[in-house]
Amino acid sequence: MTPSPIDPQLAALQSRIDAAVLGPGVEEHGTVSAIADGLATVTGLPGAQLNEVVLFDNGARGFVLTLEEDRLHVAFIDPMDGIAAGARVTRSGELASVPVGPALLGRVLDPLGRPLDGLPAPPCDEHLPAERPAPAIIDRDFVSEPVATGLLVVDALFAIGRGQRELIIGERQTGKTSIAVDALIAQAGGDVISVYVAIGQRMSSVRRVIEAVRARGALARTLFVVAEATAQPGLQWLAPFAATSMAEWFRDRGQHVLIVYDDLTRHAATHRELALLSHQPPGREAYPGDIFYLHARLLERAAKLSAARGGGSLTALPIAEIESGNLSAYIPTNLISIADGQIVTSEVLFAANQRPAVDIGLSVSRVGGKAQWGALKAVAGRLRLDYAQYLEMKMFARFGGFGDEAMKGRMVRGERIAALLAQDRFAPLPVVVQIALLAALDAGVLDAVEPARLPALKAALPARVEAEPRLQALRAQPDALDAATRALLVELVQQALQ
Numbered sequence: 001m002t003p004s005p006i007d008p009q010l011a012a013l014q015s016r017i018d019a020a021v022l023g024p025g026v027e028e029h030g031t032v033s034a035i036a037d038g039l040a041t042v043t044g045l046p047g048a049q050l051n052e053v054v055l056f057d058n059g060a061r062g063f064v065l066t067l068e069e070d071r072l073h074v075a076f077i078d079p080m081d082g083i084a085a086g087a088r089v090t091r092s093g094e095l096a097s098v099p100v101g102p103a104l105l106g107r108v109l110d111p112l113g114r115p116l117d118g119l120p121a122p123p124c125d126e127h128l129p130a131e132r133p134a135p136a137i138i139d140r141d142f143v144s145e146p147v148a149t150g151l152l153v154v155d156a157l158f159a160i161g162r163g164q165r166e167l168i169i170g171e172r173q174t175g176k177t178s179i180a181v182d183a184l185i186a187q188a189g190g191d192v193i194s195v196y197v198a199i200g201q202r203m204s205s206v207r208r209v210i211e212a213v214r215a216r217g218a219l220a221r222t223l224f225v226v227a228e229a230t231a232q233p234g235l236q237w238l239a240p241f242a243a244t245s246m247a248e249w250f251r252d253r254g255q256h257v258l259i260v261y262d263d264l265t266r267h268a269a270t271h272r273e274l275a276l277l278s279h280q281p282p283g284r285e286a287y288p289g290d291i292f293y294l295h296a297r298l299l300e301r302a303a304k305l306s307a308a309r310g311g312g313s314l315t316a317l318p319i320a321e322i323e324s325g326n327l328s329a330y331i332p333t334n335l336i337s338i339a340d341g342q343i344v345t346s347e348v349l350f351a352a353n354q355r356p357a358v359d360i361g362l363s364v365s366r367v368g369g370k371a372q373w374g375a376l377k378a379v380a381g382r383l384r385l386d387y388a389q390y391l392e393m394k395m396f397a398r399f400g401g402f403g404d405e406a407m408k409g410r411m412v413r414g415e416r417i418a419a420l421l422a423q424d425r426f427a428p429l430p431v432v433v434q435i436a437l438l439a440a441l442d443a444g445v446l447d448a449v450e451p452a453r454l455p456a457l458k459a460a461l462p463a464r465v466e467a468e469p470r471l472q473a474l475r476a477q478p479d480a481l482d483a484a485t486r487a488l489l490v491e492l493v494q495q496a497l498q
Ligand SMILES: Nc1ncnc2c1ncn2[C@@H]1O[C@H](COP(=O)(O)OP(=O)(O)O)[C@@H](O)[C@H]1O
Pocket: 170, 171, 172, 173, 174, 175, 176, 177, 178, 179, 355, 356, 423, 424, 425
């Protein structure tokens, strides 16, 4: 007899029937003993696990946030209307999980993968738990390849490597989000997938980010995971973990992902709120004792995987907000110590119109130098020192002029560096253009050029660099810079200045 097409399905069904354990089943029920903003205290359900999804009798869902000996705390992921003390709760047996797969790209989703962009749910066959262990040491490789942000101040001074965790930290309205969004936009047309996670923001702010990414043609390879300020605290809490699982699906298939968490200060506040509601003992600044572990285990998931594990990477740009320049507050110090460096934005620089307002004295990238492109490194070597000296001299210059010619020369050079590092939003500079600008600076070509002319130079240069056939090798692989190519770059800059 020839097997009909439904035979395999029948066989599969039969094997499931054979494997089924028949007999009495146990279903656990619990009871809501107290309810607060976004959080229920539940008694019963002795078998429930951390992060397990539970169902309330009106169909609403929550997940187990904390377990205590005789009760547990459940954070809502659906609206909690109509649920009161005494309501029945059932276990689902499943951990909070997210849909994963290529269908996520180009979408705006909530932390559970539900669409927020008016399109149908993304067609995904697979799911992953929102909380997953970080890759083991043995599965990791050194961070050695760069991620371009298109921002000269970052790529030249604080290069970020694939698999690195670089914190963006500063007061509100100092351009933190803009730096991260520029980094996402710079990935358009490249091999890096972007994920932007909005935690506790107003929808109007998130929409501006989405529009900026869409307008610059980077939407197709970007995923937005949004838990806005009015979303359930449980959803806001889950957002960075859930989005990381979505990103890891790509990482674990050898792809490269850049994820922005905007921002973890809000996430910490949500964690504190939920912890206080569940009567966990408050510690420093009223945060519960596990707040460090919370963000450490999240950011540990950023990694460069070994060749044996496919060689993919997840690079994380967490954002943190500080008040009145206080980098030593509790959450900022935690995040600084977890990350592999920080880009610090400054209110003073922002007010003085230096944008991006990156404080180069306080910023650092602890692994970036090893990951920087060789050709960029070759021209960026003295940049930081020259710029720092200029900033220092500028302070003193207020008390009287410098007579010394060498000093004057340094001031002239410093002014050009400041003008080069200033960059409008949404105008990422290709790496080779960055190299050309710094090579020209180093050769002294820019010293005679008014700083006010440098923005026009930056706008004109990309087309010339792109059109130059002799730069093809450098464009493909900016690993090293020979003398001839360096001279050619300087020449291109000179031509662009004419
Ligand atoms: N490089 C830049 N060039 C021009 N304007 C900028 C730049 N970076 C930020 N801004 C402006 O500053 C405002 C605040 O930036 P944003 O990135 O939202 O700050 P934060 O995330 O720190 O609150 C934005 O509305 C934007 O108009």
